[in-house]
Amino acid sequence: MINDSSENYNYGDYYEGAVEPCSVESRQKLENFLRLFIHPIICVAGFIGNSLVIVTYALYKRTKSMTDVYLLNVAIADILFVVALPLIIYSEQHSWAMGNMSCKLLRGIYSVNLYSGMLLLACISGDRYLAIVQARRSFRLRSSTLLYSHLVCAAVWLLALLLSLPTFIFYERYENGLTESTFLFNNNTIMEEIQYVCSFKFESNETARMMKTIVPSSQVAVGFFLPLLIMGFCYSSVIVTLLRAKNFQRHKAVRVVLTVVLVFVVCHMPYNLVLLYHTINLFEQQECSHEEAVALTMTITESLAYLHSCLNPLLYAFIGVNFRNHFRKILRDIWCLGKNYMSARRSSRVTTEMYLSTRRSMDYSNNENGTSFTM
Amino acid sequence: MSRISACVMVLTIVALGLLCTDAAAVSCCRKYTKGMIPMSLIKGYSIQTITRSCHINAVIFHTNGGKNICTDPSKGWVMESIRKLREKVQAINKKNSKA
Numbered sequence: 272m273i274n275d276s277s278e279n280y281n282y283g284d285y286y287e288g289a290v291e292p293c294s295v296e297s298r299q300k301l302e303n304f305l306r307l308f309i310h311p312i313i314c315v316a317g318f319i320g321n322s323l324v325i326v327t328y329a330l331y332k333r334t335k336s337m338t339d340v341y342l343l344n345v346a347i348a349d350i351l352f353v354v355a356l357p358l359i360i361y362s363e364q365h366s367w368a369m370g371n372m373s374c375k376l377l378r379g380i381y382s383v384n385l386y387s388g389m390l391l392l393a394c395i396s397g398d399r400y401l402a403i404v405q406a407r408r409s410f411r412l413r414s415s416t417l418l419y420s421h422l423v424c425a426a427v428w429l430l431a432l433l434l435s436l437p438t439f440i441f442y443e444r445y446e447n448g449l450t451e452s453t454f455l456f457n458n459n460t461i462m463e464e465i466q467y468v469c470s471f472k473f474e475s476n477e478t479a480r481m482m483k484t485i486v487p488s489s490q491v492a493v494g495f496f497l498p499l500l501i502m503g504f505c506y507s508s509v510i511v512t513l514l515r516a517k518n519f520q521r522h523k524a525v526r527v528v529l530t531v532v533l534v535f536v537v538c539h540m541p542y543n544l545v546l547l548y549h550t551i552n553l554f555e556q557q558e559c560s561h562e563e564a565v566a567l568t569m570t571i572t573e574s575l576a577y578l579h580s581c582l583n584p585l586l587y588a589f590i591g592v593n594f595r596n597h598f599r600k601i602l603r604d605i606w607c608l609g610k611n612y613m614s615a616r617r618s619s620r621v622t623t624e625m626y627l628s629t630r631r632s633m634d635y636s637n638n639e640n641g642t643s644f645t646m
Numbered sequence: 647m648s649r650i651s652a653c654v655m656v657l658t659i660v661a662l663g664l665l666c667t668d669a670a671a672v673s674c675c676r677k678y679t680k681g682m683i684p685m686s687l688i689k690g691y692s693i694q695t696i697t698r699s700c701h702i703n704a705v706i707f708h709t710n711g712g713k714n715i716c717t718d719p720s721k722g723w724v725m726e727s728i729r730k731l732r733e734k735v736q737a738i739n740k741k742n743s744k745a
Contacts, residue, residue: 288681290716292673292694292706445698454690454708455734473697480696553701556677 293559298566305574306360313577317353320584321346327588327597337420338402341395342587344424348388349580355380356577366467371444374469379439386431386494388580392535393498393505394423395587400505404512434493437486443472480554487550495543499536506532531586538579542572674700675716682723683707683715691728693719 324346328339359377367374398420444467473479506528513521513528545568552565588594675694690708694700694716705724707715717724 288679289713290675290677290679291714292675292716295673452690452692453731453735455731455738468699470699476696476703478697483696483701554696556702559676562676 293562295566297563298570301567301570305570309574310356310360310577313574313581314353314357317349317581320581321350321353323598324584324588324594325350327594327601330601337398338395340420340424341391341398344427345388345391345395345583345587348384348391349583351380352384352388352577352580355384362469367444367469368467374444375439375442378442378469379435382435382438382490383428383431385490386434387428388583389494389498389539390427390431391424392583392587393501394420394427396502396505396509400508404505404508430493434489437482441471441473441482442469444469445472483553484550487546491543491547491550495539499540502532502535527590534579534582534586537575538582539576542569542576545569545572675702675704675706677716678704678718679715683709683717683727685727685730687711688727688731691731 325343328343328346355377358373359381362369362373362377446467471479471482473482510525510528513524545565549565549569589598687709688707689710692706692708692714694702694704694706696703703719705717705719705728707717707727709715719725
């Protein structure tokens with residue numbers, strides 16, 4: 272009798288203070304909403320915008336300046352990102368059925384493009400700094416060594432690959448759930464469906480602590496703050512120089528520069544600050560409500576960062592007069608091809624006129640001397 | 647061009663919508679229970695480690711009341727409870743093998 276009372280007392284008293292694993296339900300709902308409505312729009316817009324940039328460069332513009340090389344590489348990085356993202360989403364919904372290699376590859380590509388995309392934006396600001404602030408000094412350098420920008424791009428991609436090695440190495444597809452479960456009676460075990468995740472998996476606690484700290488820290492440091500510092504310095508100098516110039520276009524140029532920097536900060540700073548905060552508190556005990564708030568904020572700000580991939584074509588490529596001229600030429604040529612197909616039986620006089628028109632376009636292209644920054 | 651874009655967008659949205667189901671989610675302990683759990687309430691345990699998606703090491707005791715209790719593996723009573731539980735499991739297995 273006494274034992275029964277004591278046990279009941281322990282039972283009731285104990286459960287009031289029980290701490291259980293955190294629920295992930297609300298984050299799950301938010302992620303499903305974003306994946307259903309927001310991410311598809313970002314991926315489609317990003318794919319279309321960056322495809323147009325790449326096609327325009329490949330077919331018409333060629334890369335005549337250092338900035339063109341950087342812009343083309345940014346478009347490539349962004350399009351790889353918007354292709355990898357839906358594949359990651361699909362794989363997560365289907366227990367990564369494509370296997371361990373797709374897990375490593377997709378997560379790795381995601382990481383490489385994050386770094387390369389951000390660092391290339393910093394390179395563009397550096398190039399504009401050289402072109403505008405150090406105009407006389409850099410003229411010979413910029414006009415004679417297109418190779419220089421190719422080398423810089425290669426270095427950026429290589430650095431991005433090196434920084435992404437931990438992701439390629441440690442991300443694995445493995446069975447979800449806790450390890451080493453033991454129950455008194457097997458028939459009491461809940462038969463849960465086996466699911467697979469693609470996530471970090473380490474051999475030891477020491478490696479786990481080190482990598483879980485180093486990887487997000489380097490992402491914040493090299494993937495955001497370094498580009499931010501470079502862009503901040505370069506574009507500040509550009510603005511100062513433009514404001515001193517007598518060019519009637521200077522205010523428009525200043526507005527473009529401010530827009531570029533503002534969009535960069537608005538899209539990427541929230542996520543990187545939350546990631547930094549999350550990393551600092553990673554191994555500390557926390558209330559579930561706190562953990563949940565941080566996770567929700569990370570999910571939202573991460574989607575905001577994704578948005579930059581489909582804004583880049585507008586901010587950098589289509590804002591330039593030269594690029595828009597070439598893009599209009601693409602549309603015109605497509606239209607002409609259509610008309611040509613419909614009028615295939617017309618006389619050779621039309622063919623001759625088309626040839627002359629093409630030649631005039633080529634002459635016009637050769638005479639261009641503006642940069643992508645000319646508006 | 648805008649018509650093609652619209653079609654691509656709609657198709658992609660539909661495709662992703664069809665694919666959208668609940669992804670595998672990991673519930674992790676983020677904090678430890680302070681008190682001890684009576685041995686009589688425990689029916690099983692699981693190990694949570696930082697080598698995977700969770701960020702603190704923990705022992706999760708599964709209780710008769712359906713609760714999953716997060717406990718600190720550095721506490722002596724926790725490892726003692728695991729040891730006793732393993733002994734019980736071995737005894738039960740031994741009994742079953744005899745039958």
